[in-house]
Amino acid sequence: MNSTFWDERYGAEAFAYGTEPNDFLRANAGRLPKGRVLCLAEGEGRNAAFLAGLGYTVTAVDFSAEGVKKTQRLAREKGVTVTAVHADLATWTAPDASFEGVVAIFAHLPPPVRRLVHGWVARALTPGGVFLLEAYSPAQLALNTGGPRDAAFLMTPASLREELQGLTIESAVEIEREVREGAFHTGRAATVQAIARRPA
Ligand SMILES: C[S@@+](CC[C@H](N)C(=O)[O-])C[C@H]1O[C@@H](n2cnc3c(N)ncnc32)[C@H](O)[C@@H]1O
Numbered sequence: 001m002n003s004t005f006w007d008e009r010y011g012a013e014a015f016a017y018g019t020e021p022n023d024f025l026r027a028n029a030g031r032l033p034k035g036r037v038l039c040l041a042e043g044e045g046r047n048a049a050f051l052a053g054l055g056y057t058v059t060a061v062d063f064s065a066e067g068v069k070k071t072q073r074l075a076r077e078k079g080v081t082v083t084a085v086h087a088d089l090a091t092w093t094a095p096d097a098s099f100e101g102v103v104a105i106f107a108h109l110p111p112p113v114r115r116l117v118h119g120w121v122a123r124a125l126t127p128g129g130v131f132l133l134e135a136y137s138p139a140q141l142a143l144n145t146g147g148p149r150d151a152a153f154l155m156t157p158a159s160l161r162e163e164l165q166g167l168t169i170e171s172a173v174e175i176e177r178e179v180r181e182g183a184f185h186t187g188r189a190a191t192v193q194a195i196a197r198r199p200a
Pocket of ligand 1: 003006017022040041042043044045046047061062063064067087088089090104105106107108109110113
Protein backbone atom coordinates (compact mmCIF):
# COMPACT_ATOMS: atom_id res chain seq x y z
CA MET A 1 0.00 0.00 0.00
CA ASN A 2 1.49 3.31 -1.07
CA SER A 3 1.20 6.70 0.59
CA THR A 4 -1.82 7.62 -1.58
CA PHE A 5 -3.78 4.80 0.08
CA TRP A 6 -2.90 6.16 3.53
CA ASP A 7 -3.53 9.78 2.51
CA GLU A 8 -7.04 8.79 1.45
CA ARG A 9 -7.65 6.96 4.73
CA TYR A 10 -6.28 9.78 6.88
CA GLY A 11 -7.88 12.54 4.79
CA ALA A 12 -11.21 11.84 6.53
CA GLU A 13 -12.21 14.02 9.47
CA ALA A 14 -12.26 11.09 11.93
CA PHE A 15 -9.12 9.39 13.25
CA ALA A 16 -8.86 5.97 11.56
CA TYR A 17 -7.25 4.29 14.61
CA GLY A 18 -8.73 6.62 17.20
CA THR A 19 -7.00 9.17 19.38
CA GLU A 20 -6.15 6.82 22.25
CA PRO A 21 -2.85 4.91 22.29
CA ASN A 22 -2.39 1.24 21.49
CA ASP A 23 -3.16 -1.04 24.50
CA PHE A 24 0.27 -2.72 24.55
CA LEU A 25 2.01 0.66 24.46
CA ARG A 26 -0.19 2.04 27.25
CA ALA A 27 0.65 -0.97 29.41
CA ASN A 28 4.40 -0.87 28.70
CA ALA A 29 5.28 2.80 28.17
CA GLY A 30 6.85 2.89 31.64
CA ARG A 31 9.61 0.59 30.33
CA LEU A 32 10.86 3.35 28.01
CA PRO A 33 13.72 5.22 29.66
CA LYS A 34 12.94 8.93 30.10
CA GLY A 35 14.07 11.02 27.14
CA ARG A 36 13.57 10.84 23.39
CA VAL A 37 11.24 8.38 21.67
CA LEU A 38 10.85 7.64 17.97
CA CYS A 39 7.47 6.34 16.76
CA LEU A 40 7.82 4.47 13.45
CA ALA A 41 5.05 4.56 10.82
CA GLU A 42 3.03 6.51 13.36
CA GLY A 43 0.05 7.37 11.15
CA GLU A 44 -2.18 9.98 12.81
CA GLY A 45 -0.11 10.27 15.97
CA ARG A 46 -2.20 8.61 18.70
CA ASN A 47 0.82 6.86 20.28
CA ALA A 48 3.13 9.83 19.82
CA ALA A 49 0.68 12.25 21.49
CA PHE A 50 0.21 9.81 24.39
CA LEU A 51 3.97 9.52 24.96
CA ALA A 52 4.43 13.28 24.71
CA GLY A 53 1.75 13.60 27.41
CA LEU A 54 3.90 11.36 29.65
CA GLY A 55 6.82 13.76 29.25
CA TYR A 56 8.80 12.05 26.48
CA THR A 57 10.35 14.10 23.67
CA VAL A 58 8.65 12.46 20.72
CA THR A 59 9.44 12.21 17.02
CA ALA A 60 6.84 10.53 14.78
CA VAL A 61 7.70 9.39 11.26
CA ASP A 62 5.23 8.49 8.52
CA PHE A 63 5.14 8.77 4.73
CA SER A 64 1.51 9.97 4.65
CA ALA A 65 1.28 13.77 4.46
CA GLU A 66 -2.31 13.54 5.76
CA GLY A 67 -1.07 11.41 8.67
CA VAL A 68 1.52 14.03 9.53
CA LYS A 69 -1.18 16.74 9.47
CA LYS A 70 -3.41 14.64 11.72
CA THR A 71 -0.48 14.06 14.11
CA GLN A 72 0.08 17.81 14.35
CA ARG A 73 -3.65 18.35 14.89
CA LEU A 74 -3.87 15.70 17.63
CA ALA A 75 -0.82 17.11 19.40
CA ARG A 76 -2.40 20.60 19.28
CA GLU A 77 -5.72 19.28 20.59
CA LYS A 78 -3.98 17.44 23.45
CA GLY A 79 -1.70 20.41 24.22
CA VAL A 80 1.53 18.46 23.68
CA THR A 81 4.53 18.76 21.37
CA VAL A 82 5.37 16.09 18.79
CA THR A 83 7.94 16.46 16.00
CA ALA A 84 6.12 14.95 13.02
CA VAL A 85 8.45 13.96 10.20
CA HIS A 86 7.05 13.32 6.72
CA ALA A 87 9.40 10.69 5.35
CA ASP A 88 9.56 7.32 3.66
CA LEU A 89 11.20 4.72 5.87
CA ALA A 90 12.64 3.17 2.72
CA THR A 91 15.18 6.01 2.79
CA TRP A 92 14.89 7.81 6.16
CA THR A 93 17.18 6.59 8.92
CA ALA A 94 17.44 7.80 12.50
CA PRO A 95 20.80 9.21 13.54
CA ASP A 96 22.91 6.81 15.63
CA ALA A 97 22.21 6.70 19.38
CA SER A 98 19.57 9.43 19.12
CA PHE A 99 16.63 7.86 20.99
CA GLU A 100 16.12 6.29 24.39
CA GLY A 101 13.07 4.50 22.98
CA VAL A 102 11.73 3.33 19.62
CA VAL A 103 8.09 2.30 19.20
CA ALA A 104 6.52 0.38 16.32
CA ILE A 105 2.76 -0.13 16.58
CA PHE A 106 1.13 -1.92 13.67
CA ALA A 107 4.03 -0.62 11.58
CA HIS A 108 3.39 -3.01 8.70
CA LEU A 109 6.00 -1.85 6.21
CA PRO A 110 6.83 -3.58 2.93
CA PRO A 111 9.09 -6.51 3.94
CA PRO A 112 12.38 -5.10 2.52
CA VAL A 113 11.72 -1.76 4.25
CA ARG A 114 10.77 -3.51 7.51
CA ARG A 115 14.01 -5.54 7.45
CA LEU A 116 16.01 -2.38 6.76
CA VAL A 117 14.36 -0.50 9.64
CA HIS A 118 14.63 -3.43 12.06
CA GLY A 119 18.28 -3.57 11.07
CA TRP A 120 19.00 -0.03 12.30
CA VAL A 121 16.77 0.18 15.40
CA ALA A 122 19.62 -1.01 17.66
CA ARG A 123 21.94 1.69 16.28
CA ALA A 124 19.27 4.39 16.69
CA LEU A 125 18.87 3.56 20.37
CA THR A 126 21.17 4.79 23.09
CA PRO A 127 22.80 2.00 25.15
CA GLY A 128 20.10 0.62 27.44
CA GLY A 129 17.40 2.01 25.13
CA VAL A 130 14.16 0.09 24.64
CA PHE A 131 12.17 -1.02 21.58
CA LEU A 132 8.44 -1.76 21.91
CA LEU A 133 6.48 -3.41 19.10
CA GLU A 134 3.00 -4.75 18.53
CA ALA A 135 2.08 -6.08 15.09
CA TYR A 136 -0.34 -8.54 13.56
CA SER A 137 0.93 -12.11 13.26
CA PRO A 138 0.12 -14.59 10.44
CA ALA A 139 -2.77 -16.07 12.48
CA GLN A 140 -4.53 -12.73 11.90
CA LEU A 141 -5.23 -13.74 8.29
CA ALA A 142 -7.91 -16.17 9.52
CA LEU A 143 -9.44 -13.64 11.94
CA ASN A 144 -9.74 -10.82 9.42
CA THR A 145 -10.28 -7.98 11.89
CA GLY A 146 -7.68 -5.63 10.43
CA GLY A 147 -4.14 -5.45 9.15
CA PRO A 148 -2.48 -6.46 5.89
CA ARG A 149 -3.89 -9.42 3.97
CA ASP A 150 -0.40 -10.38 2.72
CA ALA A 151 1.48 -12.77 5.04
CA ALA A 152 4.82 -11.21 4.08
CA PHE A 153 3.79 -8.05 5.99
CA LEU A 154 3.03 -9.96 9.21
CA MET A 155 5.47 -10.75 12.04
CA THR A 156 6.30 -13.56 14.44
CA PRO A 157 8.59 -13.76 17.48
CA ALA A 158 11.01 -15.79 15.33
CA SER A 159 11.07 -13.27 12.47
CA LEU A 160 11.63 -10.44 14.95
CA ARG A 161 14.50 -12.31 16.65
CA GLU A 162 16.11 -12.68 13.25
CA GLU A 163 15.56 -9.10 12.08
CA LEU A 164 16.27 -7.14 15.27
CA GLN A 165 20.02 -7.58 15.16
CA GLY A 166 21.95 -6.03 18.05
CA LEU A 167 18.95 -6.00 20.40
CA THR A 168 18.39 -8.30 23.36
CA ILE A 169 14.83 -9.61 23.15
CA GLU A 170 13.37 -9.37 26.65
CA SER A 171 10.04 -10.82 25.55
CA ALA A 172 8.38 -11.71 22.26
CA VAL A 173 5.04 -13.46 22.36
CA GLU A 174 2.26 -14.29 19.97
CA ILE A 175 -1.16 -13.74 21.50
CA GLU A 176 -4.84 -13.36 20.70
CA ARG A 177 -6.63 -10.39 22.18
CA GLU A 178 -9.57 -8.06 21.69
CA VAL A 179 -8.41 -5.02 19.77
CA ARG A 180 -10.60 -1.91 19.77
CA GLU A 181 -8.35 0.69 18.17
CA GLY A 182 -10.46 2.52 15.63
CA ALA A 183 -12.77 1.40 12.85
CA PHE A 184 -10.08 -0.52 10.96
CA HIS A 185 -8.68 -2.44 13.95
CA THR A 186 -11.63 -3.90 15.82
CA GLY A 187 -12.30 -7.43 17.07
CA ARG A 188 -10.50 -10.58 18.11
CA ALA A 189 -6.96 -10.30 16.76
CA ALA A 190 -3.71 -12.27 16.60
CA THR A 191 -0.68 -10.15 17.37
CA VAL A 192 2.96 -10.36 18.34
CA GLN A 193 4.16 -8.17 21.20
CA ALA A 194 7.86 -7.61 21.71
CA ILE A 195 10.11 -5.77 24.14
CA ALA A 196 13.79 -5.51 23.28
CA ARG A 197 16.75 -3.54 24.59
CA ARG A 198 20.06 -2.32 23.26
CA PRO A 199 22.62 -3.70 25.69
CA ALA A 200 24.04 -0.98 27.95
C1 LIG B 1 -1.69 0.47 10.28
S1 LIG B 1 -0.98 2.06 10.15
C2 LIG B 1 -0.36 2.27 11.82
C3 LIG B 1 -0.41 3.69 12.28
C4 LIG B 1 0.01 3.93 13.73
N1 LIG B 1 1.30 3.34 14.06
C5 LIG B 1 -1.04 3.47 14.71
O1 LIG B 1 -0.82 2.47 15.42
O2 LIG B 1 -2.08 4.13 14.80
C6 LIG B 1 0.51 1.77 9.20
C7 LIG B 1 1.27 3.04 8.87
O3 LIG B 1 2.46 2.73 8.15
C8 LIG B 1 2.78 3.84 7.34
N2 LIG B 1 3.76 3.44 6.35
C9 LIG B 1 3.68 2.40 5.48
N3 LIG B 1 4.78 2.33 4.71
C10 LIG B 1 5.59 3.36 5.10
C11 LIG B 1 6.88 3.81 4.70
N4 LIG B 1 7.54 3.21 3.69
N5 LIG B 1 7.42 4.87 5.32
C12 LIG B 1 6.75 5.49 6.32
N6 LIG B 1 5.52 5.12 6.75
C13 LIG B 1 4.95 4.05 6.15
C14 LIG B 1 1.41 4.24 6.77
O4 LIG B 1 1.37 5.54 6.25
C15 LIG B 1 0.51 4.04 7.98
O5 LIG B 1 0.37 5.24 8.70
